[in-house]
Amino acid sequence: MAVLIDPEKIDLDNIVPFFDKVQLSIATHIFVGGSTDINSQTENVVIAIKKVTKLPVILFPGDVKQITQKADGILFLSLLSGRNSEYLIEQQIKAAPFLKDATLEILPTGYILIDGQTVTATQKVSNTKPIAQKNTELILNTALAGQFLGKKLIYLEAGSGAKIPVKTNIITLLKDNLSIPLIVGGGIRTKKQLENAFNAGADLVVIGTAFENDATFFDDLKK
Numbered sequence: 001m002a003v004l005i006d007p008e009k010i011d012l013d014n015i016v017p018f019f020d021k022v023q024l025s026i027a028t029h030i031f032v033g034g035s036t037d038i039n040s041q042t043e044n045v046v047i048a049i050k051k052v053t054k055l056p057v058i059l060f061p062g063d064v065k066q067i068t069q070k071a072d073g074i075l076f077l078s079l080l081s082g083r084n085s086e087y088l089i090e091q092q093i094k095a096a097p098f099l100k101d102a103t104l105e106i107l108p109t110g111y112i113l114i115d116g117q118t119v120t121a122t123q124k125v126s127n128t129k130p131i132a133q134k135n136t137e138l139i140l141n142t143a144l145a146g147q148f149l150g151k152k153l154i155y156l157e158a159g160s161g162a163k164i165p166v167k168t169n170i171i172t173l174l175k176d177n178l179s180i181p182l183i184v185g186g187g188i189r190t191k192k193q194l195e196n197a198f199n200a201g202a203d204l205v206v207i208g209t210a211f212e213n214d215a216t217f218f219d220d221l222k223k
């Protein structure tokens, strides 16, 4: 499980008790990022997190400005579900000079936005349409195209705060047809939903909003 920390929302004064709970939970990764980071807090937040955990800290950047060498790795995302060249290739070209000599691990990731029954920040900022959950063939073909393009990961994203997470039949369909790991996130706010995603075949499940709203949720997810 990856815990998603949004640099715009985290309360750094509360980081120690928050990470005490993370440490006791089944979390294996920390993702840091958001669709926007208006006050450019990503680097400060990564530095603060590295002080309180040994879990790998992976950037999940909304744009090139969120890149910092202080993290352990970066999801080098391409928004394959969209047709906005800015998020398909332009941001990646802008990021290249910052990553050329970087020590952080670069993880090429095909990012697929799925309709979670609400207009999410990802949709607004990227100005792209999510794929309907019923359009399973398009979702599968998009993920396969990502794999054939050489992506090392596929991220199925219902969007932060999605009303409904990615359905389990989609997770299973992709798991059965892909040979690369599958990340699933967006709208997962109960232990049951988390288990459903894992049982369907997700390799890593990302949760952000549910922990932001109530850190006692970690107590249900102890190691």
Ligand code: 1GP
Pocket: 004, 157, 158, 159, 160, 161, 162, 184, 185, 186, 187, 188, 206, 207, 208, 209, 210
């Ligand atoms: C969003 O997949 C992540 O990019 C997590 O979503 O905030 O809804 O948990 P939530």
